[in-house]
Amino acid sequence: MNPSNPPQAAEYGGDEISAIVLDPGYSTTRAGFAGEDAPKSLIPSYYGKYNADGKEKLIYGDDIFVTPRPGLSIHNPIGRDGIVEDWDMAEKVWEHSFTSRLTGAKSSNPFQNGLNDIPSEELPTEMDVESEEKALADSPLLMTEPGWNPVKAREKTAEIAMEKWGTPAFYMARSGVLAAFASGKASALVVDIGASNISITPVHDGMILKRGVQHSPLGGDYISSQIRALFKKNSPQPITITPHYLISSKTAVEAGQPPQAKYRSFPADKAPDASYRSLLEERTLSEFKECVVQVWPGPNKLAATGSNGMANEEVARTSPGRPFEFPDGYNQLFGVDRFRIVESLFDAKAAIPDPDSPFPAPTPAQTLPELIKASLGGVDVDLRPHLLANVVVTGASSLLYGFTDRLNHELMSIYPGPRVRISAAGNTAERRFGSWIGGSILASLGTFHQMWISKKEYDEHGANIVEKRCK
Numbered sequence: 001m002n003p004s005n006p007p008q009a010a011e012y013g014g015d016e017i018s019a020i021v022l023d024p025g026y027s028t029t030r031a032g033f034a035g036e037d038a039p040k041s042l043i044p045s046y047y048g049k050y051n052a053d054g055k056e057k058l059i060y061g062d063d064i065f066v067t068p069r070p071g072l073s074i075h076n077p078i079g080r081d082g083i084v085e086d087w088d089m090a091e092k093v094w095e096h097s098f099t100s101r102l103t104g105a106k107s108s109n110p111f112q113n114g115l116n117d118i119p120s121e122e123l124p125t126e127m128d129v130e131s132e133e134k135a136l137a138d139s140p141l142l143m144t145e146p147g148w149n150p151v152k153a154r155e156k157t158a159e160i161a162m163e164k165w166g167t168p169a170f171y172m173a174r175s176g177v178l179a180a181f182a183s184g185k186a187s188a189l190v191v192d193i194g195a196s197n198i199s200i201t202p203v204h205d206g207m208i209l210k211r212g213v214q215h216s217p218l219g220g221d222y223i224s225s226q227i228r229a230l231f232k233k234n235s236p237q238p239i240t241i242t243p244h245y246l247i248s249s250k251t252a253v254e255a256g257q258p259p260q261a262k263y264r265s266f267p268a269d270k271a272p273d274a275s276y277r278s279l280l281e282e283r284t285l286s287e288f289k290e291c292v293v294q295v296w297p298g299p300n301k302l303a304a305t306g307s308n309g310m311a312n313e314e315v316a317r318t319s320p321g322r323p324f325e326f327p328d329g330y331n332q333l334f335g336v337d338r339f340r341i342v343e344s345l346f347d348a349k350a351a352i353p354d355p356d357s358p359f360p361a362p363t364p365a366q367t368l369p370e371l372i373k374a375s376l377g378g379v380d381v382d383l384r385p386h387l388l389a390n391v392v393v394t395g396a397s398s399l400l401y402g403f404t405d406r407l408n409h410e411l412m413s414i415y416p417g418p419r420v421r422i423s424a425a426g427n428t429a430e431r432r433f434g435s436w437i438g439g440s441i442l443a444s445l446g447t448f449h450q451m452w453i454s455k456k457e458y459d460e461h462g463a464n465i466v467e468k469r470c471k
């Protein structure tokens with residue numbers, strides 16, 4: 001691989017054009033040039049909507065966080081199962097991810113559309129308006145997708161890339177396969193802990209083993225809901241997250257003391273929608289995951305008793321607490337409770353109950369150990385030892401402190417015979433961008449050249465060529 005000289009450059013116009021790699025997740029959308037080691041563009045997958053001057057306005061990217069506009073509501077075009085629900089908006093959010101940082105706005109972008117100012121009859125007739133207007137007319141595009149993406153969704157994605165964006169060449173790859181590539185493996189059992197889902201993808205010789213793909217909703221958003229459940233039951237007092245935009249000033253307080261803050265309030269007709277507040281609360285929850293939450297490292301469940309006869313909970317209790325300060329200044333040490341938050345990813349019974357949570361109580365089949373068993377159960381017996389020796393951990397929620405230790409213990413207790421080996425990038429960016437990085441590597445391989453679906457092939461065969469080419 002020579003990243004500075006992408007193989008497709010000669011074919012697509014002779015200029016030095018790199019393919020674009022687009023990796024849309026539920027929480028963030030990553031985009032960048034193939035051959036580079038990190039995505040240049042990272043935007044939230046959420047978008048904002050509000051009304052002004054009698055018109056509906058849309059906001060994309062980090063701008064959604066900035067101003068609590070009256071009536072501003074926050075939406076996600078992707079559903080909780082990780083599959084696109086709103087195609088028009090998915091197209092717009094994804095388009096924003098590459099036009100904002102990579103390709104620059106094309107004339108099709110209504111926000112910065114210089115051409116719109118010219119009456120159409122004054123447009124030069126000889127100009128190829130059609131190709132000028134397409135956002136990706138110059139760039140081959142590799143997109144990632146979940147292992148359980150249905151055929152219809154794959155075809156719809158190809159249609160957007162080819163017909164709306166005008167990409168000259170297109171390919172779709174399963175994010176699990178790409179995360180394996182990013183770890184330098186063509187065969188692996190990929191464990192992805194994302195925002196909407198956790199998933200297990202067995203990969204053999206660069207191909208997804210479809211019957212072994214498993215996923216469940218116990219991802220980062222579920223973990224956030226467990227933190228909220230814990231906050232409600234917190235002592236010495238329940239914790240409310242008040243985002244910064246609702247605080248005008250605060251004073252430092254001692255740990256565990258009520259916050260001393262002046263709050264901002266909005267009259268009903270000036271207030272943003274509740275979904276805006278949730279989005280900002282989610283930022284605090286994410287920070288809390290990074291700084292406080294800890295996975296009981298094992299061996300055995302948190303609820304079990306260790307070989308020395310001491311309950312694991314008691315052992316966890318002896319480890320020093322971790323402090324956290326909320327936006328309103330409230331702060332406290334979090335003790336053994338911080339281990340309870342993610343225990344239900346491994347032990348369904350350990351879930352912290354919360355009748356108000358949008359997540360139903362998890363079932364045993366949704367936990368990681370059971371998903372892994374089901375996944376390996378779906379692949380050829382002969383392949384299992386090799387997959388267990390190449391477990392790749394990816395996704396930002398896998399950065400939880402102690403996660404890989406626990407996964408290792410769980411795997412060794414289910415599969416005491418074969419050698420279990422976990423590869424988890426120590427570098428945070430590599431863990432967060434595993435599937436993007438794999439796409440960056442794949443699209444710049446010389447041998448990948450023949451895999452692209454060209455515009456001509458798409459026109460000849462239609463969108464279902466994706467199903468035939470992208471295995």
Ligand SMILES: Nc1ncnc2c1ncn2[C@@H]1O[C@H](COP(=O)(O)OP(=O)(O)OP(=O)(O)O)[C@@H](O)[C@H]1O
Pocket residue numbers: 024025026027028029082193194195196197219220221285286289290394395396397398399400401432
């Ligand atoms: N250091 C961290 N520790 C634990 N969780 C984290 C950390 N950093 C981010 N997260 C959580 O990881 C989630 C985002 O993970 P990731 O970027 O892999 O998801 P995604 O690809 O957007 O979503 P999905 O894979 O479900 O489509 C969020 O829920 C976020 O709160």
Ligand SMILES: [Mg+2]
Pocket residue numbers: 025026175192194195395
């Ligand atoms: Mg993901």
